Structure formats: structure tokens, C-alpha cells
Amino acid sequence: MTEHTDDGATVYTDEWSGYARLSAEGRGHATVNHTPGQREWARDDDGDGIREVHDNTLEGLWAALRTFLRPFRGISKHYLHQYVAVFQWAYNKVGVAGMVRTLLGLPLSTPTAS
Template sequence: MLQRGGAVMIEMLENVRQVTIQSPIMQLTASGMWAYTGEYDSYRQLPEWGFDLPYRSHGRGEYARDDDENGFHEVHVNTAARFWSPLCAWLRPHRGISREKLPLYLGFFQCVHNVRIRGKGLLRPLLELLVA
């Protein structure tokens, strides 16, 4: 889960069925929040779990929407796509990673996103996490 302008929280789940995703979603978010999602079937229960659910219909060519017509497209998930894109590009050359090691890669990318430092400056926050 990713809060726009905030931190990302990654948890590797066994699968993405509704029964599996409900607990982490409910623990990490507050009822009444907006949940920006795609049309994936597992998200269809979110309104019943107390979330407002604006989504884009990629199947109809919709990728962003300005619901209140103020010129700002509130309904999109570009923030999440921007987070996953470098992770996928970084993992692609490995042609698969073991299920046991994937949480380490995800944790690294979570840390890099959340400290918001790139290059050599990233070393200190990583070392502080390792020795903490």
C-alpha cells in the first residue's frame, strides 16, 4: 500500500484473494479512506469494508479522472505504478527470484522509497536500519 506523498508498506501475501487481502488492508488503513485501485476483482469488496472506491476503467481507456472538475485528476494510481516500475525493471534481468528471497528485495525497495534519498546518501539510512 502506498500513500500519495507518504510511505509505502509492502507485505508479501500468499495470494491476492479477497479473504487474504482484507486483513492487511483493514490493519493499515482507516475506514472511510479513498482507495484508488484498478478493476482487479479482489478489490470489489472494498466498499463493503468501508472504503470509498473511485477506480479507473482501463478497459474503456480511462487512466485518470477529474471527478470534481477542478483541473486535477484525483482518480489514478500513477503513484503506485511509479513505485513498482523500477522494482520490476531491476528484477527483470534476474529472470525470477526465489520466494524466500523476494521479501528481502521488497524490503530494500520499501526502504529506498521511504527514506527518499538516492545515490551515495542512501548508504547511511540502510546501515542504520541494519544495526538498529
């Protein structure tokens, strides 16, 4: 994690013990509890009505990657990074296009001619 985050960055995760060292490595760390019976998916720590602590974005990204890879019915680990790069490009392209359309006040999708 420390190789891919800046000093002082806050990392939002579940409570997996592998993340326990983040605070000692100079990273802020906030968690949500996914333990059965105590499940929380997001938390509002400062009481302003916005749930700042969650890891739903990342979980959604992994779910989208799995869906993207499923039609290939298994791929070699040797080429996995290339499949992930194509997915990353497509994911970012759609995200940027949607953001630009929103900023311009345009609909997110163009109506099709019938």
C-alpha cells in the same frame, strides 16, 4: 486491503472485481477504467482541473520494483520480502531526500565537478 488501510480511507484502483468489497468494508473506493476501447488513466471528478482518481503512483512503483529485481535474474520466493525491503528503503530514501531538497529550495541533483 482492509488489513493495510484505515476505516474511512479512500482506495484508488482499477476496476478489477477483487476490489468490489472495499465499500462494504468501510473504505471509500474510486476506480479508473483500463478496459481496451474505454481506457482512462486518471479522472477529475469534481471539475477543479486536478485529476484526483488515478492509480499511476502504484503502477509506477511496481514498475520500479520490477526494474530493481531484473538484474538478479530470478530470486527465491523465500527471500523476496528481503529484496522488497531493500527496494523500499532505497525508494523512500530518494523520495525523502528530494522532498527536503525541494523544501530548502535546493536543486534536486548536485552538479558534478568536471
